[in-house]
Amino acid sequence: MTPGHGIWDLFTSSTFLSSSTPIKINFKMAALRFVKSVLLSFQKESGLEPRLFGENLRVTAAEPGRVDFELDIKKEHTNRLDIIHGGAIASMVDLGGSLAVASKGLYATGVSTDLNVTYLSSGGRVGDVLKAVVKCDKFGKTLAYTSIQFTNSKGEIAARGSHTKYIALAWKHPENAVDQLSPQK
Amino acid sequence: MTPGHGIWDLFTSSTFLSSSTPIKINFKMAALRFVKSVLLSFQKESGLEPRLFGENLRVTAAEPGRVDFELDIKKEHTNRLDIIHGGAIASMVDLGGSLAVASKGLYATGVSTDLNVTYLSSGGRVGDVLKAVVKCDKFGKTLAYTSIQFTNSKGEIAARGSHTKYIALAWKHPENAVDQLSPQK
Amino acid sequence: MTPGHGIWDLFTSSTFLSSSTPIKINFKMAALRFVKSVLLSFQKESGLEPRLFGENLRVTAAEPGRVDFELDIKKEHTNRLDIIHGGAIASMVDLGGSLAVASKGLYATGVSTDLNVTYLSSGGRVGDVLKAVVKCDKFGKTLAYTSIQFTNSKGEIAARGSHTKYIALAWKHPENAVDQLSPQK
Amino acid sequence: MTPGHGIWDLFTSSTFLSSSTPIKINFKMAALRFVKSVLLSFQKESGLEPRLFGENLRVTAAEPGRVDFELDIKKEHTNRLDIIHGGAIASMVDLGGSLAVASKGLYATGVSTDLNVTYLSSGGRVGDVLKAVVKCDKFGKTLAYTSIQFTNSKGEIAARGSHTKYIALAWKHPENAVDQLSPQK
Numbered sequence: 001m002t003p004g005h006g007i008w009d010l011f012t013s014s015t016f017l018s019s020s021t022p023i024k025i026n027f028k029m030a031a032l033r034f035v036k037s038v039l040l041s042f043q044k045e046s047g048l049e050p051r052l053f054g055e056n057l058r059v060t061a062a063e064p065g066r067v068d069f070e071l072d073i074k075k076e077h078t079n080r081l082d083i084i085h086g087g088a089i090a091s092m093v094d095l096g097g098s099l100a101v102a103s104k105g106l107y108a109t110g111v112s113t114d115l116n117v118t119y120l121s122s123g124g125r126v127g128d129v130l131k132a133v134v135k136c137d138k139f140g141k142t143l144a145y146t147s148i149q150f151t152n153s154k155g156e157i158a159a160r161g162s163h164t165k166y167i168a169l170a171w172k173h174p175e176n177a178v179d180q181l182s183p184q185k
Numbered sequence: 186m187t188p189g190h191g192i193w194d195l196f197t198s199s200t201f202l203s204s205s206t207p208i209k210i211n212f213k214m215a216a217l218r219f220v221k222s223v224l225l226s227f228q229k230e231s232g233l234e235p236r237l238f239g240e241n242l243r244v245t246a247a248e249p250g251r252v253d254f255e256l257d258i259k260k261e262h263t264n265r266l267d268i269i270h271g272g273a274i275a276s277m278v279d280l281g282g283s284l285a286v287a288s289k290g291l292y293a294t295g296v297s298t299d300l301n302v303t304y305l306s307s308g309g310r311v312g313d314v315l316k317a318v319v320k321c322d323k324f325g326k327t328l329a330y331t332s333i334q335f336t337n338s339k340g341e342i343a344a345r346g347s348h349t350k351y352i353a354l355a356w357k358h359p360e361n362a363v364d365q366l367s368p369q370k
Numbered sequence: 371m372t373p374g375h376g377i378w379d380l381f382t383s384s385t386f387l388s389s390s391t392p393i394k395i396n397f398k399m400a401a402l403r404f405v406k407s408v409l410l411s412f413q414k415e416s417g418l419e420p421r422l423f424g425e426n427l428r429v430t431a432a433e434p435g436r437v438d439f440e441l442d443i444k445k446e447h448t449n450r451l452d453i454i455h456g457g458a459i460a461s462m463v464d465l466g467g468s469l470a471v472a473s474k475g476l477y478a479t480g481v482s483t484d485l486n487v488t489y490l491s492s493g494g495r496v497g498d499v500l501k502a503v504v505k506c507d508k509f510g511k512t513l514a515y516t517s518i519q520f521t522n523s524k525g526e527i528a529a530r531g532s533h534t535k536y537i538a539l540a541w542k543h544p545e546n547a548v549d550q551l552s553p554q555k
Numbered sequence: 556m557t558p559g560h561g562i563w564d565l566f567t568s569s570t571f572l573s574s575s576t577p578i579k580i581n582f583k584m585a586a587l588r589f590v591k592s593v594l595l596s597f598q599k600e601s602g603l604e605p606r607l608f609g610e611n612l613r614v615t616a617a618e619p620g621r622v623d624f625e626l627d628i629k630k631e632h633t634n635r636l637d638i639i640h641g642g643a644i645a646s647m648v649d650l651g652g653s654l655a656v657a658s659k660g661l662y663a664t665g666v667s668t669d670l671n672v673t674y675l676s677s678g679g680r681v682g683d684v685l686k687a688v689v690k691c692d693k694f695g696k697t698l699a700y701t702s703i704q705f706t707n708s709k710g711e712i713a714a715r716g717s718h719t720k721y722i723a724l725a726w727k728h729p730e731n732a733v734d735q736l737s738p739q740k
Binding site for chain 2: 041042045046047048050051052074075076077078079080081085086087088090091092093094095108111112113114115116117118119
Binding site for chain 1: 669671673675676692693700702711712715717719
């Protein structure tokens with residue numbers, strides 16, 4: 001990308017290069033900015049995310065390999081027991097895995113191969129906030145492995161999940177930022 | 186329930202008892218009717234099902250222990266690649282498992298413990314129909330085990346899943362029809 | 371391979387080519403022979419299979435994409451409840467997935483990415499036979515997807531599983547028979 | 556149990572009660588001692604554990620809800636690629652889940668309902684040590700939920716897993732130590 005345009009100014013601007021701020025903090029800022037841009041793309045270009053989550057799902061923190069997000073539970077997320085639906089949580093395992101892959105610098109986030117969810121406790125009712133931390137445990141050329149844990153408003157583990165993604169084709173996307181966010185690879 | 190009211194007329198009417206139609210067919214009719222009533226309850230009382238699936242998801246066949254259903258894929262079910270979203274499929278693994286439990290006679294269908302999905306091929310695009318067959322492989326007093334397979338419009342296995350449900354409390358629901366649909370238990 | 375040597379004589383001999391036996395049956399014979407040769411290789415070259423299963427595990431049928439096998443349950447397969455151990459079943463989900471991949475013609479069978487097992491009923495005690503049917507549901511260049519179901523001596527589903535394998539490197543093995551067993555690919 | 560007999564002397568002896576050592580440390584000591592006694596019971600009474608792991612698997616630390624253990628990889632744990640077999644790891648997901656349940660005070664550890672393993676990197680070769688940390692994430696009257704992570708000798712996540720256990724019947728075992736190790740429940 002050309003310096004001066006879009007989110008990667010952060011990396012190319014002289015402010016960034018000459019910054020005395022520790023690089024780790026800049027990495028976090030860059031990762032957070034990039035993950036938010038990917039979530040925005042989901043909200044704009046995907047069908048399910050705006051329908052099911054919209055403004056109710058927020059990324060609260062990110063660094064390369066990890067994303068924290070939370071959901072304001074609304075009626076549309078619930079089941080007949082008036083608690084958050086297993087399908088809503090499973091959908092966030094999927095979306096969260098994509099965000100974790102994004103935190104490593106992929107704008108395109110591949111397709112799912114395996115997704116597992118274990119439900120331990122109620123995730124909460126309308127008005128509660130469900131928090132999630134998702135990690136990219138391995139980031140390979142072909143496969144990415146992510147894991148997620150959800151915490152309800154009582155501080156209990158509500159659910160945990162695993163999401164394996166096939167990302168071989170995602171490496172070609174022009175808006176990727178892998179060089180910036182996963183420089184070791 | 187009192188004879189003459191609601192869906193269980195089928196079982197209590199003299200027409201049913203004296204019927205010369207093979208019992209197996211009546212079982213299927215009863216199961217289909219009951220599963221459809223449970224799906225209707227999901228559409229009315231739950232939050233996620235009407236938001237995400239609504240009229241686009243139809244039960245096409247049922248017998249005790251098995252339900253066939255299909256989804257007209259709409260924009261709201263898709264991801265950024267314009268194919269059906271892994272979260273939409275995972276939500277149908279959850280809902281489908283509940284319908285399979287319903288096919289055994291439970292109106293209340295318990296809560297999830299473990300849900301797995303494996304994604305093999307694209308489930309299709311807007312305008313395609315995704316078909317699913319879900320089975321209740323074991324129906325115990327505490328746990329029910331269900332498995333599901335999705336077939337895309339090319340006839341390929343798009344995904345398969347497993348859903349384990351904790352149903353101990355579901356046995357108490359007044360609208361259950363276990364005696365009718367799972368008479369052996 | 372040169373005609374006249376090894377297991378692929380079956381495909382190259384004139385007997386095969388001029389056979390009036392339906393090709394489907396020859397496919398089954400070839401698949402069974404090949405899968406048995408792969409199992410033999412596991413017994414000889416691997417560490418876990420001879421230690422845990424040895425002669426007690428037998429392939430009883432195979433065709434491209436499907437393998438039937440069974441285990442004579444011995445003391446070494448059991449847990450403290452004197453029934454077959456979840457780890458023994460999980461090990462057979464892994465091994466079975468490899469055999470299903472072999473039934474499509476791969477002698478090398480790749481590495482695991484995800485393995486799931488759901489345990490429905492006891493698999494049996496010492497002296498019982500546990501039967502398994504494993505299928506290769508999709509056989510791609512990079513990933514193979516297999517599923518398995520175990521039936522105990524009462525005819526109940528004891529367990530079912532899913533096993534996803536990364537097979538990109540397995541395609542290079544000189545003893546593969548993919549052209550013969552998966553000619554459509 | 557009568558004071559003066561068996562492993563629970565630890566809890567009943569005056570040394571324990573009058574100890575000035577912080578209670579948390581005594582909990583850890585008690586949990587470690589108890590988990591080791593359960594592992595010993597597996598080695599003596601089960602079939603698979605002595606066959607497959609024996610002295611090569613050691614518990615290195617424990618506290619209520621968490622167990623650390625490690626395996627010296629031997630030939631019998633390997634696959635045809637001479638690295639640790641997916642089945643050996645899956646068996647340790649199962650065994651590890653049982654040990655995590657034991658760390659909460661159950662001597663009997665129930666039966667499996669769902670077991671998932673995701674394989675990220677090679678677990679190692681003969682001579683390497685594979686380390687595992689397993690946690691009991693929820694300990695209910697009917698179900699216990701455990702999760703595990705394996706680290707290879709390079710410090711990479713080799714695999715992670717989830718194991719859900721049905722423990723309703725395990726609560727009746729006379730050698731349980733739940734009152735001591737899970738006093739809050």
